[in-house]
Amino acid sequence: MATSIVFSSLLAFCFCYVSLAFDPQPLQDFCVADVGGAVRVNGVVCKDPKKVTAEDFFFSGLQEPGNTSNPSGSGVTPVFAAQLPGLNTLGISMARLDYAPWGINPPHTHPRATEILTVLEGSLHVGFVTSAPENRLFTKVLQKGDVFVFPAGLIHFQRNVGYTNAVAIAGLNSQNPGVISVAANVFGSNPLISSDVLAKAFQVDRNIVETIQSKF
Numbered sequence: 575m576a577t578s579i580v581f582s583s584l585l586a587f588c589f590c591y592v593s594l595a596f597d598p599q600p601l602q603d604f605c606v607a608d609v610g611g612a613v614r615v616n617g618v619v620c621k622d623p624k625k626v627t628a629e630d631f632f633f634s635g636l637q638e639p640g641n642t643s644n645p646s647g648s649g650v651t652p653v654f655a656a657q658l659p660g661l662n663t664l665g666i667s668m669a670r671l672d673y674a675p676w677g678i679n680p681p682h683t684h685p686r687a688t689e690i691l692t693v694l695e696g697s698l699h700v701g702f703v704t705s706a707p708e709n710r711l712f713t714k715v716l717q718k719g720d721v722f723v724f725p726a727g728l729i730h731f732q733r734n735v736g737y738t739n740a741v742a743i744a745g746l747n748s749q750n751p752g753v754i755s756v757a758a759n760v761f762g763s764n765p766l767i768s769s770d771v772l773a774k775a776f777q778v779d780r781n782i783v784e785t786i787q788s789k790f
């Protein structure tokens with residue numbers, strides 16, 4: 575009995591803790607982002623509800639493939655609060671992902687969201703890595719109709735393992751999930767992180783670091 579009370583309390587604590595890490599629950603039906611507004615808050619202030627129209631809850635364009643003519647061979651079309659103002663305060667968003675044959679969506683994390691992904695066309699090799707010290711890799715090959723989840727904050731990737739284009743749709747539990755692309759963030763920061771720091775961190779020569787930096 576005592577054990578179950580301790581366990582329940584622990585579970586309740588965990589849920590409270592987790593809920594604080596994500597977008598808060600809205601206190602009104604909607605709060606369409608006042609995109610041009612000058613006031614800065616955590617999120618975007620609400621547009622006058624009397625001026626809200628159906629267009630504020632609408633986005634068109636996911637029928638178009640993203641541009642995959644880049645070194646990764648993938649394109650992401652986000653539908654976040656910035657693209658769809660009606661998402662403001664609702665704690666949800668989505669994206670279309672396109673992959674050229676053998677293209678990758680390079681290792682990245684969403685600091686504010688879990689991602690659930692389904693394959694519409696092609697096959698994808700997907701994976702994520704848990705936090706230290708385990709750094710455990712979970713991978714799977716997905717076919718059309720398969721679904722995979724990438725837990726919030728963890729580094730994950732996708733690779734098209736086929737000779738045809740692949741398409742996926744992702745849902746994310748934040749209006750503004752954020753993207754930290756590992757290579758671009760570390761090797762392409764503005765200004766650059768000192769190559770001495772990266773040479774030690776990656777245990778390679780500075781010239782290797784500088785070669786990678788030159789690509790971002």
Ligand SMILES: *[C@@H]1O[C@H](CO)[C@@H](O)[C@H](O)[C@H]1NC(C)=O
Nearest residue numbers: 639640641642643644645649
């Ligand atoms: C796709 O991106 C490449 C590289 O940025 C660019 O040269 C090309 O014009 C783009 N294609 C389309 C259809 O926008």
